[in-house]
Every structure is written in structure tokens, then in C-alpha cells.
Amino acid sequence: MNRAFVPTAIALATAAFLGGCATQTTYVDPGSTRTITNVGELNVQDWNMASEAMVNSLISKHINSGALKGSGPDGRAVLAISRIVNSTSLQIDTDVLVKKIRVSLLGTGKVVADITAGLGGPEDPLAAEAKREQQFLGTQKVAPRPDYTLSGKIIENRTRQGNKSESTYIFQMALATRDGLAVWEEEKTITKQGKRSAVGW
Amino acid sequence: MNPSLVRVLATATLLAAIGTGCETVNTSEPAQPAFQRNMVSEKRVITDASLARRVQVQGINVSEGPGGFLKVQAEILNTTRSYQRFAYKWEWFDKDGNLVEGPASVAVTRQVEGKESLFLQGVAPNAAVRDFRLKLYENAR
Numbered sequence: 348m349n350r351a352f353v354p355t356a357i358a359l360a361t362a363a364f365l366g367g368c369a370t371q372t373t374y375v376d377p378g379s380t381r382t383i384t385n386v387g388e389l390n391v392q393d394w395n396m397a398s399e400a401m402v403n404s405l406i407s408k409h410i411n412s413g414a415l416k417g418s419g420p421d422g423r424a425v426l427a428i429s430r431i432v433n434s435t436s437l438q439i440d441t442d443v444l445v446k447k448i449r450v451s452l453l454g455t456g457k458v459v460a461d462i463t464a465g466l467g468g469p470e471d472p473l474a475a476e477a478k479r480e481q482q483f484l485g486t487q488k489v490a491p492r493p494d495y496t497l498s499g500k501i502i503e504n505r506t507r508q509g510n511k512s513e514s515t516y517i518f519q520m521a522l523a524t525r526d527g528l529a530v531w532e533e534e535k536t537i538t539k540q541g542k543r544s545a546v547g548w
Numbered sequence: 549m550n551p552s553l554v555r556v557l558a559t560a561t562l563l564a565a566i567g568t569g570c571e572t573v574n575t576s577e578p579a580q581p582a583f584q585r586n587m588v589s590e591k592r593v594i595t596d597a598s599l600a601r602r603v604q605v606q607g608i609n610v611s612e613g614p615g616g617f618l619k620v621q622a623e624i625l626n627t628t629r630s631y632q633r634f635a636y637k638w639e640w641f642d643k644d645g646n647l648v649e650g651p652a653s654v655a656v657t658r659q660v661e662g663k664e665s666l667f668l669q670g671v672a673p674n675a676a677v678r679d680f681r682l683k684l685y686e687n688a689r
Binding site (some may be wrong): 377378380392395396398399402403406407410411412415416430446447450451454455456548 | 551565613614615616617619635637651652653654655656657669670671672673674676685
């Protein structure tokens with residue numbers, strides 16, 4: 348056997364062995380359908396679809412219809428986020444949904460978000476402090492109150508038949524005026540089905 | 549066994565197997581619709597002929613609300629007799645042809661029964677949007 352063949356073969360075998368052990372990680376577009384989805388969890392695709400449905404509905408039913416009235420800068424509506432209740436068995440951060448909606452609404456040019464008003468305290472404490480200072484110094488006489496508040500709830504429903512399991516996530520959102528009247532409401536239901544493998548790991 | 553009987557049984561089994569995967573939709577609507585859609589002439593770029601054969605865009609109509617946001621509706625038809633999955637995404641452009649993106653610019657999965665038609669609706673992310681593009685994807689989960 349050729350003497351050079353042995354080291355080459357060993358090198359190739361080592362490379363193949365190490366290559367086989369390496370995990371293959373790839374980037375995927377989070378807005379695509381290539382992300383991982385499973386039945387028992389809320390995945391990126393679910394958040395995307397829920398926010399897309401909510402934003403589309405809010406724009407077409409309330410903003411595009413000309414019903415939006417605002418007291419903010421340039422006549423834009425001031426929006427504050429109220430409580431988003433997580434009524435699922437999952438530990439989720441509802442900001443995943445709320446932030447997408449807020450960014451989209453801000454992008455419409457018709458809405459501004461008040462980040463100094465919030466149930467658990469201001470989102471931006473420094474901005475809240477600056478606002479209080481302005482009021483104290485008299486440069487801002489009346490603190491602008493939110494024209495609208497956005498609230499919501501996420502509900503989960505699970506069922507199973509044979510080796511097929513199904514999860515349903517219901518996203519409910521409402522937009523209320525200062526008077527407490529809901530002027531927009533929407534519900535988006537996402538249902539996922541999957542088969543449990545015969546062999547559990 | 550009689551060869552002709554085997555042939556008949558095999559054909560019946562095959563037809564039954566094909567038939568179980570086909571559940572089509574019957575629809576009914578007024579012969580004279582009360583609405584008139586503002587249909588737009590489209591340009592189609594088809595790279596997935598298989599998807600284009602199964603899930604076809606029948607027409608696209610646009611409208612604009614008092615807020616100035618473009619609203620687009622596309623009618624999709626499942627030309628096959630079986631359940632199909634696909635995904636779609638709207639892309640929005642301003643008057644200069646620049647893409648207007650946002651967190652809501654995502655692919656959305658849909659399912660359509662055999663011979664069923666459905667409408668996909670999209671609304672522009674802001675009033676500066678003047679144009680759109682609809683993308684259809686296969687292999688949606």
C-alpha cells in the first residue's frame with residue numbers, strides 16, 4: 348500500500364467523523380414558513396399570523412374607515428397598552444404580539460404610543476419623569492391622556508384523539524376610547540394538529 | 549381467482565383510495581352580484597408551475613378607504629379535488645417603488661378544500677403605499 352495513502356485516509360476519516368458531530372445551524376427568515384412549528388407551543392409563525400391579522404383588521408376596520416380620532420401631535424391618536432392576559436398554560440411574553448402591533452400602528456403615521464402610561468408602571472421611566480417635570484415647570488399644562496387603550500387575552504384549548512393532538516390558540520384584542528367604549532374588537536384563532544410519534548424519546 | 553374479477557376489485561380499490569382524498573366544496577351565490585369589483589390587470593411570474601396549476605389566482609381587485617389605505621383582495625381557486633395548503637405574503641411599495649416593510653409583512657399559511665375558492669385580503673401598512681405584489685408559496689405547514 349502506498350505510504351501516503353494511510354495518513355490521507357486517517358485525515359479524511361477524522362474530518363468525516365468531526366463533520367458528522369457538528370450541528371448544522373442555518374438562518375431562516377422569521378417571516379417565512381420555514382420556522383419550526385409544533386403543536387404544544389406558540390411559535391414564531393403563530394405570533395406572526397396573529398399580529399398580521401390584528402394589524403390588518405385594525406387598519407381596515409378602524410383606521411382606513413376614518414373613524415380614528417386623535418389628540419396627539421399632528422392629530423394622531425395616542426395609544427396606551429392596557430392588560431394583555433395570558434390565559435394559556437404556556438409561559439409567554441405578550442410583548443411579542445403587542446410590540447409587533449405597536450410598531451405597525453406607528454408605521455401607519457396615524458398613531459403614537461404613550462410609553463409613560465402602563466398598568467405595571469411606565470415602560471420608559473425616564474420619559475415619564477421628563478413628562479412630570481414638564482408639567483411641574485408649566486411647559487406642558489395638561490398631560491396628554493391616551494385617546495385609546497389596547498387590551499387583550501390569549502386563550503388556549505387542547506384536545507387529543509388517538510395519536511393526533513390539536514392545540515387552539517385564540518387571540519382576542521379590543522381598542523377602547525377614553526369613555527371605555529370598545530370601538531374595535533378582533534379575534535384570531537390558530538389551530539394546529541400534529542401526530543404523536545409511536546416511539547417517545 | 550378469475551382474472552377479470554381481480555381487475556374489477558383492483559380498479560374499485562384504486563377508485564375508493566382516490567375518492568377518500570377528495571372532498572370538494574359546493575358553492576351558491578346570486579347570479580347578479582350587488583357589487584362591482586375594481587379588477588386590476590396583473591403580471592404573473594410563475595416559477596412553481598405545479599402550485600400555479602393547483603392554486604390559481606382568479607383575479608385581484610383594489611379599493612381605497614377614506615383613510616387613504618390601499619386594500620387589495622385576491623380570489624384564489626383550488627383547481628384540484630383535494631385539500632391544498634399554501635402560504636401567501638403581501639409586499640407593499642410606495643410611489644417610488646420602494647418596498648414598505650413592517651412586522652406584519654409575513655407569510656401566512658392557508659388551507660383550501662378541493663374546488664373551493666377563497667379571498668385573501670391585504671391592507672397597506674400606510675397611506676403612502678401605491679402598489680403591491682402577492683406571493684404564493686408551496687409546502688406550507
